[in-house]
Amino acid sequence: MRTRLTIGAALVLLLAACDGGGTGTTPASETTATTAVSEATTTAPEATTTAAGATTSAPGDEHEEGPARTLEAPLATITVDGDPADWDGVAGLDVTLEAIVGEDVEPLTAKVQVAHDDEFVYVLFQVEDDYNWNPEDAHMSGSSAVMWRIDAEAGEHMGAEEPDRETSLGMVDIWHWELECAAGEENGGAVAGPGDGEPGNDSGCNYDDEWATIPDEREDDNSASGENSLLGVWNHTNPVEDGEGTWIFEMRRPLQTGDEHDAQLEVGGASSGMALAYWDPDFGPEGWEDASHAQSANQGWIEVTLAAG
Numbered sequence: 001m002r003t004r005l006t007i008g009a010a011l012v013l014l015l016a017a018c019d020g021g022g023t024g025t026t027p028a029s030e031t032t033a034t035t036a037v038s039e040a041t042t043t044a045p046e047a048t049t050t051a052a053g054a055t056t057s058a059p060g061d062e063h064e065e066g067p068a069r070t071l072e073a074p075l076a077t078i079t080v081d082g083d084p085a086d087w088d089g090v091a092g093l094d095v096t097l098e099a100i101v102g103e104d105v106e107p108l109t110a111k112v113q114v115a116h117d118d119e120f121v122y123v124l125f126q127v128e129d130d131y132n133w134n135p136e137d138a139h140m141s142g143s144s145a146v147m148w149r150i151d152a153e154a155g156e157h158m159g160a161e162e163p164d165r166e167t168s169l170g171m172v173d174i175w176h177w178e179l180e181c182a183a184g185e186e187n188g189g190a191v192a193g194p195g196d197g198e199p200g201n202d203s204g205c206n207y208d209d210e211w212a213t214i215p216d217e218r219e220d221d222n223s224a225s226g227e228n229s230l231l232g233v234w235n236h237t238n239p240v241e242d243g244e245g246t247w248i249f250e251m252r253r254p255l256q257t258g259d260e261h262d263a264q265l266e267v268g269g270a271s272s273g274m275a276l277a278y279w280d281p282d283f284g285p286e287g288w289e290d291a292s293h294a295q296s297a298n299q300g301w302i303e304v305t306l307a308a309g
């Protein structure tokens with residue numbers, strides 16, 4: 001079906017290139033305490049600052065090993081409702097999302113925050129881009145993906161590393177979101193359990209829990225051990241057609257799912273690699289295309305640790 005093909009093709013390209021960066025822009029990284037979305041600011045491209053809870057490094061040249069970007073996820077009380085007010089005080093990492101090599105996509109400013117409680121990991125991914133949403137055509141709406149490393153050696157290019165996209169270095173976990181349900185609605189969360197149809201395919205809202213080993217091998221979490229209670233609510237600060245503002249993607253998932261196709265997260269444990277992507281519906285007259293996303297993987301994994309306190 002259309003949606004299925006779209007997701008597959010798009011994610012093939014999610015992390016398709018790391019050698020060269022493509023844009024010539026030095027992505028900014030900045031750590032700030034969370035502010036209300038209405039106060040979201042544009043990050044100065046040159047600025048790189050570090051604050052408590054996160055460290056940053058300037059991405060750019062291909063896989064030159066520098067200080068890894070890290071993000072510490074605190075204990076917090078979060079409600080997944082599309083309202084980011086509950087993230088005040090949770091440190092965030094500003095990220096410039098970039099085109100893959102060979103694509104002409106303007107860099108976008110984004111910010112990610114991660115928190116946890118005893119049961120769930122929470123992610124707030126905010127992207128500065130104007131509002132477009134068409135419930136009949138996901139390509140005419142914003143779209144996002146959050147990816148996590150499952151295997152320690154997995155490459156940030158959907159399990160591989162450039163230039164060899166055909167050789168898997170390990171498995172990755174992908175939360176892929178096409179906005180087929182309206183702002184403020186719960187997406188996912190209640191999809192079928194193991195062994196019931198296609199439990200990794202959220203047929204209701206198209207917020208799918210997936211996995212990949214290389215860009216060409218990506219699937220929904222449909223194994224017998226599949227656990228797919230991934231829940232998200234999206235919103236936008238200025239939800240009028242072409243309204244300038246910030247996309248809000250708020251989501252949660254159990255820390256431990258027992259699903260072989262998910263990253264298992266542990267409070268106080270080793271860091272977990274994360275990468276981000278966003279598809280802009282203004283890319284062309286037909287909306288975004290598979291390769292037209294802006295993404296963070298050129299800059300390597302963002303290393304997330306879940307702090308006990």
Ligand SMILES: [Ca+2]
Pocket residue numbers: 078079080081082083084085086087250
């Ligand atoms: Ca909230």
Ligand SMILES: [Ca+2]
Pocket residue numbers: 129130131280281282
């Ligand atoms: Ca746009």
Ligand SMILES: [Ca+2]
Pocket residue numbers: 209210221226227228257259261262
């Ligand atoms: Ca899963």
Ligand SMILES: [Ca+2]
Pocket residue numbers: 173174209210211221261262263
């Ligand atoms: Ca998964």
